[in-house]
Structures are given as structure tokens and as C-alpha cells.
Amino acid sequence: MPLKLDDIDLAILESLVKDGRKSFRQISRETKVSTPTVKLHYERLVNAGLIKGVSVELDLGKLETKTSANLDQIKHKSLNGNKIKIGKDMLVKITCDYCNGPTHNKPTILKVGSQERFFCCTSCRTLYKEKYRNKIESITKSNQE
Structure with a gap:
């Protein structure tokens, strides 16, 4: 009997097509479904042969x-x-995440959650932190919980 895809399966697949590196927790937040449910549906899709693997582009x-x-x-x-x-x-x-200019030698790095941002100089990093202060604080707070 064929496996019928439901709304949760479709939401998970759509999320993975956008970025196959996402964790089950990230997909859970996007789809508003619990992490164990996302994992269960993902494993079912893998076992059914629909998801063959994750590739690098x-x-x-x-x-x-x-x-x-x-x-x-x-x-x-x-x-x-x-x-x-x-x-x-x-x-x-690597281009600067603030001014989009080239980074020479060793870029300045800002780690926010699981993401790294690269900057050509400390000034750009400081301006980026000021511009996205609320977002950075929100991500930092949610990672501490």
C-alpha cells in the first residue's frame, strides 16, 4: 500500500528543500509540530525511500x-x-555580512546561535551588532533556555 503524504510530511519536505542542514528542532519551530513528531515523519519518509539523502550544493x-x-x-x-x-x-x-565588501586575510567573526557571520573589520561587526541587537539578544536568550 502506498504511503500517503500528509500536511506535516509536506511541511517537513518543504523546509528541507530550502535548507537540508536544518535540525529537527529548527524544522519543528517552522512547522509548529513537536520535534519528536518531525523526527518520526522524517524517518518514515527515509524508510519509505522518498528521502534518499542530503546533498551539498x-x-x-x-x-x-x-x-x-x-x-x-x-x-x-x-x-x-x-x-x-x-x-x-x-x-x-568571503564577503562582509555588513558592507558586502571583501574580507582580507583573516575576517572578524561573530557567532550568533549556530551561525557565524563574517566581517571585513571590527567596525562592520560593531555596526552589524547594533543594527540587529534585538534579534541577536532573542537568539542568544532562546539558546540559553
Whole structure:
């Protein structure tokens, strides 16, 4: 007998399609269903074979190497559908979460809940904290509970 999807299943699937890295607790908050219920429905969908796994989607535009010729080669290979090799010599380009400018050398980091925000300088980090003060306090308070 086929498995009929209900509203909870659909809400869970929609949430996972947006971001497959979410915890059951995060999905629970979004769907307004208890965490154990989310876990039960998720496991049922996995066991039924609908959810086969969670995959990673890479933004190759964020990768750079020490030589630009090597980066062009990687972009060319990925456009042809070939597999690419990500090596230790590659860097991830990070933009400032406040001014959207490039971060040079080592970015300034602000950890809020389970998220990290990256900034080009301490001034941008301070301005970000001021702009989102209430939201940061709310997340910090809910994580302490």
C-alpha cells in the first residue's frame, strides 16, 4: 500500500528543500509540530525511500586558487559536467555580512546561535551588532533556555 503524504510530511519536505542542514528542532519551530513528531515523519519518509539523502550544493564562484589559471580550469571542467577536485590550495572568498565588501586575510567573526557571520573589520561587526541587537539578544536568550 502506498504511503500517503500528509500536511506535516509536506511541511517537513518543504523546509528541507530550502535548507537540508536544518535540525529537527529548527524544522519543528517552522512547522509548529513537536520535534519528536518531525523526527518520526522524517524517518518514515527515509524508510519509505522518498528521502534518499542530503546533498551539498557548492557555489564554485566562491572558490579561488593561488593561480587564476587553475581556477579557470576548474570552472571550465564544472561547466562540462566533469567532476572537480577541491584541494587544500583552494580558498573560499568571503564577503562582509555588513558592507558586502571583501574580507582580507583573516575576517572578524561573530557567532550568533549556530551561525557565524563574517566581517571585513571590527567596525562592520560593531555596526552589524547594533543594527540587529534585538534579534541577536532573542537568539542568544532562546539558546540559553
